[in-house]
Amino acid sequence: xxxxxEPLFWSLFSAGGMLAALLLPVLIVLTGFxxxxxxxxxxxxxDIFSNALIRLVLFALAFxxxxxxANRFRHTLVDMGLKSLHTPISVLSYVVAIAGTAWAxxxxxx
Amino acid sequence: MAxxxxxxxxxxxWLRRGPYRVFMLREWSATIFAVYTVLLLVLVSxxxxxxxxxxxxxxxxxxxxxxxxxxxxxxxxxxHTVTWFQAVPKAMPLRIGEEKVPxxxxxxxxxxxxxxxxxxxxxxxxxx
Amino acid sequence: MPDTITLELFRYHPDRxxxxxxxxxxxxxxxxxxxxxxxxxxxxxxxxxLTYRWSCRMGVCGSCGMMVxxxxxxxxxxxxxxxxxxxxxxxxxxxxxxxxxxVVVLDDFMQxxxxxxxxxxxxxxxxxxxxxxxxxxxxxxxxxxxYSMCINCMLCYAACPVYQHEEQFVGPAVLALAQRYNLDSRxxxxxxxxxxxxxxxxxxDCTFVGECSAVCPKHVDPAGAIQQAKIQSTVGFMRSLLxxxxx
Ligand code: SF4
Ligand code: FES
Numbered sequence: 001x002x003x004x005x006e007p008l009f010w011s012l013f014s015a016g017g018m019l020a021a022l023l024l025p026v027l028i029v030l031t032g033f034x035x036x037x038x039x040x041x042x043x044x045x046x047d048i049f050s051n052a053l054i055r056l057v058l059f060a061l062a063f064x065x066x067x068x069x070a071n072r073f074r075h076t077l078v079d080m081g082l083k084s085l086h087t088p089i090s091v092l093s094y095v096v097a098i099a100g101t102a103w104a105x106x107x108x109x110x
Numbered sequence: 111m112a113x114x115x116x117x118x119x120x121x122x123x124w125l126r127r128g129p130y131r132v133f134m135l136r137e138w139s140a141t142i143f144a145v146y147t148v149l150l151l152v153l154v155s156x157x158x159x160x161x162x163x164x165x166x167x168x169x170x171x172x173x174x175x176x177x178x179x180x181x182x183x184x185x186x187x188x189x190h191t192v193t194w195f196q197a198v199p200k201a202m203p204l205r206i207g208e209e210k211v212p213x214x215x216x217x218x219x220x221x222x223x224x225x226x227x228x229x230x231x232x233x234x235x236x237x238x
Numbered sequence: 239m240p241d242t243i244t245l246e247l248f249r250y251h252p253d254r255x256x257x258x259x260x261x262x263x264x265x266x267x268x269x270x271x272x273x274x275x276x277x278x279x280x281x282x283x284x285x286x287x288l289t290y291r292w293s294c295r296m297g298v299c300g301s302c303g304m305m306v307x308x309x310x311x312x313x314x315x316x317x318x319x320x321x322x323x324x325x326x327x328x329x330x331x332x333x334x335x336x337x338x339x340x341v342v343v344l345d346d347f348m349q350x351x352x353x354x355x356x357x358x359x360x361x362x363x364x365x366x367x368x369x370x371x372x373x374x375x376x377x378x379x380x381x382x383x384x385y386s387m388c389i390n391c392m393l394c395y396a397a398c399p400v401y402q403h404e405e406q407f408v409g410p411a412v413l414a415l416a417q418r419y420n421l422d423s424r425x426x427x428x429x430x431x432x433x434x435x436x437x438x439x440x441x442x443d444c445t446f447v448g449e450c451s452a453v454c455p456k457h458v459d460p461a462g463a464i465q466q467a468k469i470q471s472t473v474g475f476m477r478s479l480l481x482x483x484x485x
Binding site: 113114115116117119123124126127129130133137197200201202203205207208209210 | 250252257258308309332333335336337343376377379380381399402403445446447448449452459461462465466468469
Binding site: 001002003004006007008010011075076078079081083 | 399400403404429432433436438442445468471472474475476478
């Protein structure tokens with residue numbers, strides 16, 4: 001049978017949703033509240049973000065969260081009444097998500 | 111049969127009921143995550159740029175606006191985590207013979223994973 | 239306890255009305271009355287032109303679904319006492335064209351229902367009664383039993399915002415029924431249902447709002463069925479990408 005393309009986008013969406021559910025609460029607490037309270041030394045941060053494995057995980061997180069976002073964003077706008085713009089919204093969402101991923105690669109894998 | 115009446119569908123349907131409003135918040139949480147991820151990437155690149163760049167950015171992170179954003183982001187993340195884990199037993203129900211594995215058990219597994227992942231990340235950031 | 243309660247009824251008679259209107263009626267308040275009892279009272283004593291569907295009065299036939307104060311309900315299971323002090327606004331199920339008063343046009347639902355072939359399909363046409371019954375263990379029955387409880391009341395469609403703006407969407411109950419047969423060990427028709435179920439306007443229109451499962455009087459959980467089908471479809475899709483994956 002001819003498949004819809006949705007499984008591709010949906011599996012990326014789901015992987016991103018799972019990673020976000022597991023990692024974002026703690027990351028937001030750490031970088032949003034603990035860092036500004038001066039609780040983490042710069043040199044330690046430098047060690048963390050220089051680690052190749054951590055960079056790879058962060059890249060995966062960024063890529064999948066952007067894909068998660070693109071899928072929810074396009075569906076939400078359609079749910080909110082922009083059905084006639086379905087295709088341009090989808091294209092735009094994924095272009096933005098891919099651009100974000102490229103930038104993440106530059107920061108983390110460069 | 112004469113002209114059935116088509117009632118218009120309003121674009122503000124999601125304001126009408128509590129669960130619809132929660133659904134909309136859940137959907138928009140993804141956009142907040144995308145913004146947070148951008149901030150996280152900025153943080154990484156500032157740290158890699160050296161202590162001066164990082165200090166400047168730390169000043170930004172301390173601003174009330176940033177604290178407020180992270181508070182919103184945390185609320186969104188918790189909503190996402192709770193709703194995501196609620197979906198796990200629905201999307202992947204387990205059966206042993208005739209018996210359904212209780213959904214709370216599957217959700218418990220998800221929360222245990224969350225706890226484990228959080229402990230690892232906290233240890234990474236806070237233990238030298 | 240009040241003596242009466244007010245019902246605001248959606249009225250539309252295509253031969254008489256240009257557009258729908260609401261009409262208020264007072265009915266006696268009785269502790270054990272449901273909304274359907276009040277409608278029957280009005281039709282018998284006050285206004286015989288009031289039109290609505292009902293049959294079993296016990297949550298089995300699935301024909302008495304209406305919007306009660308904006309929420310899809312079986313009116314034979316919606317007690318007046320839960321809506322005190324009133325008024326109670328009763329409308330036809332949302333998302334469907336209105337034929338007359340509370341009666342909605344069912345054609346779209348019926349056509350979608352038959353599109354997923356909700357019956358047991360066997361590959362071998364030669365089987366006859368003489369070849370005996372299809373056996374099934376209790377565990378095999380348990381795999382789909384929940385989805386077989388559906389009474390086609392369409393409350394889930396009225397609760398589904400996606401169906402309201404995307405009329406092509408196959409919708410919750412029909413997708414849950416497809417799952418019911420796909421999971422049945424006696425059935426061999428999955429591949430005939432996939433083109434409808436796995437299509438863009440099948441499961442992939444669903445954004446998992448989840449209200450279909452919340453309003454379902456039979457705890458069918460169509461939202462869960464759709465999520466499971468998404469996973470199966472994704473597995474099928476990944477397999478189709480492998481060089482030797484498919485079949
Ligand atoms: S799934 Fe539930 S709400 Fe939907 S038609 Fe069947 S019984 Fe009614
Ligand atoms: S009258 Fe049959 S379900 Fe309500």
